[in-house]
Structure formats: structure tokens, C-alpha cells
Amino acid sequence: MNVPDRFYVAAIVAGRELRSTLYGLSLYLTLSLVLVTISYLGIGGAFFQIGQSGMAVLSNPVTGPFFLTSVLMAIYLGSGAALSFARERERGTAEVLFYGPVDSISYVLGKYLHSMLAFMVVAVLTSLYYLFVSALTGLQAGMNLLWFGILAIFLASAVIALGEFFACFVRRGMMAVVAYLAVAAIFILFSLVHGWMISIPGEQLSDTMIYLRIFLDRLDMVMQWVSPVAYFNRGQVAVAHGNAIAFGWTVAELFVYAVTLLACATLVLRRRGVRP
Amino acid sequence: MEVIRTEHLSKHYGPLLAVDDLNLSVKQGEIYGFLGPNGAGKSTTISLLLGLIRPTQGRALLFGEPVREDSFALKRRVGVVGEYQNIYGEMTAWEYLLFFARLYRVKEPRKRAGEVLAAVRLLDRRNELVGGYSKGMLQKLSLARALLHAPDLLVLDEPASSLDPYGIREVREILKDLNEQGKTIFLSSHILSEVERTCYRVGILQKGRLVAQGDMAGLRRRLSPEMHINVEFAMPPPLEEAALNQLPWVKSARWETPVQLRVILSADQDHRSDLLRHLTEHGAVPLEFNSRQISLEEAFMEITESNLASLAASEGISYQQAGRGEGL
Numbered sequence: 001m002n003v004p005d006r007f008y009v010a011a012i013v014a015g016r017e018l019r020s021t022l023y024g025l026s027l028y029l030t031l032s033l034v035l036v037t038i039s040y041l042g043i044g045g046a047f048f049q050i051g052q053s054g055m056a057v058l059s060n061p062v063t064g065p066f067f068l069t070s071v072l073m074a075i076y077l078g079s080g081a082a083l084s085f086a087r088e089r090e091r092g093t094a095e096v097l098f099y100g101p102v103d104s105i106s107y108v109l110g111k112y113l114h115s116m117l118a119f120m121v122v123a124v125l126t127s128l129y130y131l132f133v134s135a136l137t138g139l140q141a142g143m144n145l146l147w148f149g150i151l152a153i154f155l156a157s158a159v160i161a162l163g164e165f166f167a168c169f170v171r172r173g174m175m176a177v178v179a180y181l182a183v184a185a186i187f188i189l190f191s192l193v194h195g196w197m198i199s200i201p202g203e204q205l206s207d208t209m210i211y212l213r214i215f216l217d218r219l220d221m222v223m224q225w226v227s228p229v230a231y232f233n234r235g236q237v238a239v240a241h242g243n244a245i246a247f248g249w250t251v252a253e254l255f256v257y258a259v260t261l262l263a264c265a266t267l268v269l270r271r272r273g274v275r276p
Numbered sequence: 277m278e279v280i281r282t283e284h285l286s287k288h289y290g291p292l293l294a295v296d297d298l299n300l301s302v303k304q305g306e307i308y309g310f311l312g313p314n315g316a317g318k319s320t321t322i323s324l325l326l327g328l329i330r331p332t333q334g335r336a337l338l339f340g341e342p343v344r345e346d347s348f349a350l351k352r353r354v355g356v357v358g359e360y361q362n363i364y365g366e367m368t369a370w371e372y373l374l375f376f377a378r379l380y381r382v383k384e385p386r387k388r389a390g391e392v393l394a395a396v397r398l399l400d401r402r403n404e405l406v407g408g409y410s411k412g413m414l415q416k417l418s419l420a421r422a423l424l425h426a427p428d429l430l431v432l433d434e435p436a437s438s439l440d441p442y443g444i445r446e447v448r449e450i451l452k453d454l455n456e457q458g459k460t461i462f463l464s465s466h467i468l469s470e471v472e473r474t475c476y477r478v479g480i481l482q483k484g485r486l487v488a489q490g491d492m493a494g495l496r497r498r499l500s501p502e503m504h505i506n507v508e509f510a511m512p513p514p515l516e517e518a519a520l521n522q523l524p525w526v527k528s529a530r531w532e533t534p535v536q537l538r539v540i541l542s543a544d545q546d547h548r549s550d551l552l553r554h555l556t557e558h559g560a561v562p563l564e565f566n567s568r569q570i571s572l573e574e575a576f577m578e579i580t581e582s583n584l585a586s587l588a589a590s591e592g593i594s595y596q597q598a599g600r601g602e603g604l
Contacts, residue, residue: 005348006346009348009379012375012378012379013379016364016375020366091362092358092360092362093362093363093364095328095358095362096356096358096362096363096418096421097379098326098328098345099326099328099351099354099356099358100351100352100356100376100379100380100425101348101351101352101379101380102379103345103346103348104345105346270345273328273329273330274328275323275328275329
């Protein structure tokens, strides 16, 4: 068994799914829905502010909506990866693949490749859409769009790997999606609550609130490593400050995060087996 | 050459012993029937053979090599039809086979896909979505997928369970053709008449243990130490029942009617020619001479029930309770 053989198998597995995804409607419908909603809130909000104050408050009003669209689509594709992974085991189609030249590594890699390629298609469509919006409205897109684009790709990679990892533990498609979305919601909620807590001046906090803040600070030390939202926040700050080294570190961390989760998913799948 | 070999293969699921110290051997060119009641451990054994699950003890060898999940070259030599037909419903049969042809690196995939679809008589339905296929058609498509890469070993788990009599016949002919080409076939089935018609050797699994293994003739000899013969004559022959009963290889002889004789022969050897010679030497003219041997179904029932009975006896419970579930 050699590495090129494994990549070949992974590419075949990914190709079948990608074909099904790209010929289906759900990806485009979801992307359209996300674009319309984010454009209404983000771009529409920018125009509202211009209307109110007579000037653009943000220097790059297109970048935020672009990045948010990418993150939401990454979460969607992550849940899709979890669903597809668990459903294939549930229906037994994965077992049929394993009769032949497919093993846990090539299977996990194939599923990951599929979701990443689908995300690339989404990223291109999203970029084209926001460049079109920029040209149409005169709102500046700027170079940040490129950096946020790169960050979005690595973030999507981590989020998709997280979806596959959770799907390894369950044998029901819907269970996998629910578990994945629940964990994603916990990460996002933690980031929001912790952000809100640290924004409150210390003298305004009650004793209970202080203990809660200390607990959340401790928990945040773990979340900095396990939550993709933490990487997202670090990356966003690095781009906003133009800190190339911090940006590079964040991207590298996201890469390691994704590889670690994929390796764990492979081990879990190998241990638990592929049978329904 | 041994194509399949298991050495003390065991698989535990918690306290449940699904496969117990299994030693199997299937040689090249054989059609081996793997039998057992529901829950005997047949599908678990097949999963172990294919490296889908890991054994608790022992090992499984295919073509002399231990089977691992990543034994790609080895797995490309095996074609499998699983117990359930798990096929991507959103693909057409043609797309499905081309996908697997690429996976197995089949040369001339389109030509080969056409050949196997024609063999299972699905060529004219190749552009229909598999989701709309009947169970029998899905089973045929699974067989086509298993044949696609011209494997040296075919592992079939209940390959005819959803097929109509025409389909069963087609599958039987395909298997015989493959066997004539030197392919080895490992067939797990409940359709005992099919196994009897197709297989050279059988193994009977019960509660994870191989309780019998051998060729059909050997199994029959083991299970039935006598052979039943019915002879019909043109006219009543001058033969006394008592004289027949004194022949050393006759266990019992009885005239059913003046022209119908029923004889039970000792099965230590084949004494049919001795009986026929004896009859003709005494002026009898047989019109029909039928010997009835134990069928595979009878052998299967005999072996599995006697095994259950001995198991029940060892555990101090009645056979009715142990074997049939009555009174539990």
C-alpha cells in the first residue's frame, strides 16, 4: 500500500461526492440564501450608515460580509461532511467501499477533499459576488479580501475536519448533524459570552460574576486550542492589524488543527469499524 | 493453494462470542458453501475475512497474506456481494459501475461495465436510477459490481436471497462459469438446495463454531450410515424377504407390494451394484432402481440440531428449550 494509491482512492471517493454536490441544488440554494441575508444586513447596513452620516464608516465594508458568508458556508459544509460521513455508514454504502481498495485514511481524506473542493467553489462564487457588489456600489473591497479569503479556506478546513471527527462517533446521519451543530453553537456562544464578560469593567461585576469570569477565563485557555472560533478571532485581529506573522501562525495552527482532527477521525473509524 | 485460511479466528462482542476458534480452509478453484442458522456468525466471519473488523484472537489469510484494512492489492483480488445491497440510489447503474471501475483501476472500464451488466441482464436498464431498482435488480447490480474487476476470489453473502427463480438460475450459471475459469467462490447462503447444486464443499457454522466441514458425499456418509433403495420389478420375482435379510450388506429388506422392494443397505461401502447383481442373478428384472441419499437440508438440520442438543445437555437444560426456544 503506497501513498499515491491512497490519494488516488481519496480523489475517486471525493470526485463522486463532488459531482453529486455540484449537480444538486442544495449548495446553491444555501449559498444564495446566505448571500442575500448577509448582503441585506452587511451591505444594506453600510448604505444605511452612509445615508445617516453621509460617509462610509468602515474602510472595507465588503470584506466583513464576505468573511461572514465564508464562515457560514464552512459551517454548512462541515455539517454536510458530518451528515454524509455518518449516513454512508448508516446506509452501509461505506462498507461496500471498504470491500475494495479503500481504508480509513483514504476514506476520511476523500470525504475531506470533497468538502474542501466544494468550499473552493463556494469561495470563488462568493468572491465573484462581492467583487460584483463592490463594482456595482462603489464600496471598496480592498486587499483584505484576499487575506480573509485565505483565512476562510483554512478555517473551513478546520470546521470540516471537526464535522468528520464528530461523525465518527455516531452511526445516524441526523445525530451527527445535531452533535456537530450543538458543538459549533457551544463554541460560538462561549466566544460571545466570554467576549461580553471581559468587556464589562471589573468594578461593575458582582462576586458571582467575578467567579464566572475567572471560570470562563480558565475555560478560554482550553478553547483557544479546541475552538475554531478562537482561531477565527485571532486571524481576524491579525488581518485587521496587518500582522503578517500572527496571520501566518493562525493559518499554521488551523492547518495543524485540521490534520489532528482528521488523524483522530481515522483512528476512531478504524477502531469502531465501518459496519452499520 | 489455499485462497482462504483462518487460524483460531475468534471475535467477541462484549460477552457475546460471535466467532469461536474458527479454522477454515478454502482451496483455489473451489466453490465452498458456508452454512449456518441465523446468528451463527457467518456475516461476522465474512467481515473478519475482509478485514472490516478486527479479530479478538487468531487471524485470517487471503491468498496466504494476512488481511488488513489497507491491503489494497489483496482487496483488488476479491469481489464481494454483501448481505444487504447498499447502493448509491442517486446514481444510475452505469455511473455506479464506472465509479467502482475507477476505484479498482479496471482497464477499459466502459467495456467491462457493459460486459458485467449484460451478464446479469441489466444492460437495458443501465441508465435508470438505482433508487428505482427492485431488490432483485439491486442484488444483480451488486453481483455485477463484484465481478467488475475480474476477481480471483468471490465472496457472496446470501447472493440469491431476493432473486426470483430465473435470477437464481442466472446467478448459478454465472458462478459455474466463473468456477470453470478457475475462480474460487465462497458462498454463504440459506438456500440449501442452491448450495447443494453449486458447492463442492460445505462448512456448517453454529454459535460461532465450525461444527462440520467436508464434501457433500463425506457429510452424507457421516450423517447417514445407511442407504435406502427402492426397487420396482416388472413381475413378482422369486426372492424371499428372509433370504435378502441374510445378506451381510443388507440391513433390512421388505416387500412393500409384490413388485416393490424396499432395501436398506449398509453405507460402509457402496453396495448398490452388489444388490443389483444379486437381484438379476436370481432372475429378477428391475424396472426402476432408486437410491435416496440424505439431502443437504437434512444434513444441515441433523448437524445443527444434534449440536444444539449436546450443547443443551452440557448446560443441563432440555433440548426443546435450548434449540427451539419453547418454554423460555
